[in-house]
Amino acid sequence: MRIRVLKPALLTLAVASVSAQAADQYPNVSLTVDAYHKSDNTALGGRHEGWGLSHTELSVSQRFGNLFDGTITAVGEANEEETEFNFEEVYLQTLALPAGMTLRAGRFLSDIGYLNGQHPHADSFTERPLIYRSFLGGHYYDDGIGLNVVMPTELYWRVGAEAFTGDELGEFDHDRTIGAWTVSSKVGGDIGASQSWQAGVSYLRNRMLDQGGAHEEHAHDEHEHEHEHEHEDDAHHGHSHGAEYAGKHLYLADIVWKWSPQGNNRGQQLTLSGEYIRATDPNESAASSDYHEGWYGSAVYRFSPQWSAGIRHGRVDLQMGHDDHFHEASMTESTLMLAWNPTHTQTVRLQYAHQDVRKDWQDTLSDSADNALTLQYIISFGAHDAHAF
């Protein structure tokens, strides 16, 4: 059990409790339980084998007059090896800035990529794609501030920038005021009545890996074998929050396309999405040709109001640092899922995943799963948050 609330988060809470006195609205409380059973561990993170609770969250949000929305989300995860509790969101968000601007401060999900800003319980698959687990620790949230601007254009166009402490990117020896910053942009629109799309590019600058550097490197020099062991451990944990394979520069591109008959997505909807990530400069000794990269593509078809099926395929190509050079490792993952929504607050999902190691080094990916079957049950109570596109 570990509880971490960092300084900016506490500050946000203090501000929130002061303004709460002025507000007459009730807070929205929601609880989402995500229970599962998984037949086998998968490499590069994901849910732990056996019975467990994944991303079970209690969220409280409160409107403060017309100025701010405050959100606190506590997330609990439990599996056969450990129980963890964490605050993933503690932030205030402005409602009244002019010119399409929104400012967020506190701890929140970064707006990079397509999936990162969304709550995992809204995902179409039980686990995030390989690239999210390898490069973003499943989903990247951190303490900081972020500004988004929606442009006054006919076509939807959003630009955003964020500055974070970087502490959630992994374990580091040093402390920086701004350990990471991001910029991102998204455009999107409709094509006729039946189709809609969104495309985005984002960039994450990981300053925690700059000179003076990372814990990982430190460990690498002096205790190489322990380090390797640590790595394996990390891979077992479904929710190692730091990125396992990091780079000073992370580039992301994402695209989503949705179709439903006459735009009526109640009965039927086809969603195609894909993302690509490249992480360059993995460490001090990296040459310009050394980078991690990966992608995934997914297709999810809701064929009736209560049923959907999906397929996803993804790949990562990793550079395993070894003294002053790198060894390549790569893996693919194919996933099939079938989901049933008996009511709009419940989901039962059956998912099959198959991992294929293309190239390995020192058995880093040896815990890949040939066949991993997951049965997941999600139920939510209270206020239901409106989901993003």
Next chain:
Amino acid sequence: MRTPFKAASLLGLALAANPASAFSIFACEPEWAGLAQQLAPQASVFSATHAYQDPHYIEARPSLISKLRGADLAICSGAELEAGWLPALQQRAANPKVQTGRPGLLFAAEQVETIDQTETGFFDTAHVHPEGNPHLHLDPERLALVAQSLSQRLIDLDPENAQTYQRAQSAWEESWQQNIERWRTQAAPLKGERVLAQHTTFDYLWRSLGIEVIADLEPKPGVPPTTAHLASLIDKVEEEAPLAIVHAWYQAPQSAEWLGEKTATPVLSLPSTLTPEQQIERPEQLFDHLISALLELQGER
């Protein structure tokens, strides 16, 4: 970090200085777009949804975010009809004018008394509306009350054009009251009829016409019809011989058709809102269409 921030705030200032063009109205549903266009003839009006979409299940699509971003006024049914998508749009669009509680957001359900308000607790998982049935535009009387509120809101937000709004409202009100009288006479033969309905979409219409709903195809509001539930209705339908099994255009017709076939009862598919593509552009045209479709069916029996 400093550079992108500076750039973004400079850009923000530049955009804020842009002069506004025509008064822009974002309607969550076509009925409010149609009404707004009547009451604010010069405004640019956009409807976020259309008659073939289930208004409960709309996605916070990028195109809708950019539309709400530029709106001076948003009008929605409320009573949680848009709970699954409007908050996400408001949050993403970052338009202070249309945040909940601001005068630029008008919820129709807050202007009238809704029917079928139910108590719900934290652990209720069925899809119900504690604030009552939100499909209130299908009652001509309530629609007139919303029109009054909307007109007043337009005057508050855009006082320069107050006269235009007042004129439009009194002209509309006068003709609407005449329409109500006309519908009362026309629809008199429908009083006492019975129907089966899918969802509570037309409940306000049934009440205003004096039509009784003997059963709902949905086992619980918002839960799609199940075979078991439909089968359980067969006896009741055969016994009470309703005028029709009614579903909205946006609903899949299979359930109504299945039950209609089993019980030799006609199935009636009705628009629940305006459809400019099918010449139902104004609210009175919707009521004309609904009443004549029901009368026609009655005549055939």
